[in-house]
Amino acid sequence: MDKSILPNDPINNLIRELSGLPGVGPKSAQRITYYLLRSSEAQVTSLADALITLKQKTKLCRICCNVSENDVCSICSNPNRNPALVLIVEQPQDIIALEHSGAYHGRYHVLHGSLSPTEGVGEGDLRIQELMNRLEDGAVQEVIIGTNPTREGETTALYLKTLISPLGIKVTRLARGLPYGSELEYADDTTLSNAFEGRQDF
C-alpha cells in the first residue's frame, strides 16, 4: 500500500503516522487505529498525554547523555555506581539491556549512534566531545567500549581507542559472546554476562 495515496481524514492520518514507526507495517497501523477508535476517550487521552510528556519531560543526562527526566540521570546520581568505570554504548536501549543483566556496577556514556562514514555519520554527530570532557579530570580509570560488534561499532571503537589511549586511561572492549554483525540491543542476559567477564585489553 502506498501511504501517500491515503485520503487526508482523521483515520487515515493516524494510520499514516503509525506506519512510520519502527516495526509497524501498514496492517498493524490499521489494527491499532481501529482499536483506538473503539477505546474510551479517557484511554486515548492518557496515551496522547504519555506521548507528549515523553518529548517534553525528558532530556539528556548532562554527564552520560542517557535519556533522563532530570539534569543528572538515576545511574549517574547513584553513589553505589563506580564512577571510575565508564561503559560506552551506542544507544539508550543498550543500557536497558545491560542493566537487566545486572552484571555491571559502573557508569555509562551514550554516544547516540555509531560512526558510519559512508552514510555521512561522522564524529561530530556522536556525543564524543561530551565523553572527552568527562575524561579530563582523571576520575575515570577504565573505559569499556560496548559499541555493537558491527563494522560501524568496530570503527567507532577503534576511533575512541585512538582518542582515549593517549590520556593514560585503560581502554577495554566488550566483546566475548557477541557475534560479529549483530546488535547489542538483542543480546540475552547470559551473553551479556559473558561479555563482561571476557572483556580484553584494547
Add this chain to the structure above:
Amino acid sequence: MATEKTYKTPGLIIKKTKLGEADRILTIFTPELGKIQGFAKSVRKPQSKLSGHLEMLTYSQLTLTKGRGLDTIIGSQNIDSFIDIKDDLYRVSYALYIAELIDYFTDEGTADKELFEHTIECLQHMGKTSHPMYLLRYFEMRMLTYTGFKPEINNCVICQKELDRTNLGGFAPSAGGMLCIDCREHSRHYGYFLSNSAYKSLRFLEECGIEDLESEVPDPDTISELEMLLRRYIRFVLEKDVRSIPWIDHLKRLSPTVLY
C-alpha cells in the same frame, strides 16, 4: 541445494540498510549479476548465524531465494573478510570509501567482472601495503577506466596534441582530462595546475598492475595532489559528494603519521 527458486553467487557487501526491528537490506556487488539487493532476515540479533557473513566489506558465497520483491539471503559462507584491515582505523576507513564508490559507480543488474576483481584485489592489498593512500589512487584510476570514465591524460582533450612536461596546461574535470598550455588559455574549461611528478604518477597508475604499484611510489605531497585531482574529477562525474571524504580528511588531521 539449488532449486529453481534459489541461486548462489559470490558477493561483496557494500551497503546495509536497517529494516524493521532486526532485518536488513544489503547491497551486494557480484561478478556475474552486477549490483544486487538482498533481504537479510533477523541479522541484527546476536543469535543470527548469518550476521557475521553479511557485515559491510565481507566477501562471501551467498545463497539467495527469489521473492516477489526482494530476494532473500538464506545462506552464506565467508570467502574473505579482509581480516588484515579490521583493527586499523585508517585502512578500514579507506576500504569503506572503496565500498561507497563502488555503490555510486555501478548499476543494478549490470555485470562488470573486471571491476569486481579489481575491487577484491584492492581490498586484499589494503591490509598489506605500506602505502594505502597511494593504493586508493590506483583503485580510483582503474575503477574510472572499467566504468567508462577514464580521464584522457596522454593527449590534450581539446586539440589532441601529445602531452609531455613542456606543454602541460592542467587537469580539467569538466573536459574529461588534461589540457595543453594553449588550450588552457583559450578553452572555457578550467584546468587545475598539475605538477610534473603528479602527471608522471598519473600515467604510471594508468598502466601499472597492482604487483608493480609499489615500484614507483611518489612522495606524500604528490600523492596528496593526486588525491585532490581525482577527488575533483570523481565529484564532477558523480555530480555529488562522496560522503566518506570528510571522515578521511578528519583522520588525516587527527594523526600526523598517516601512511601515504
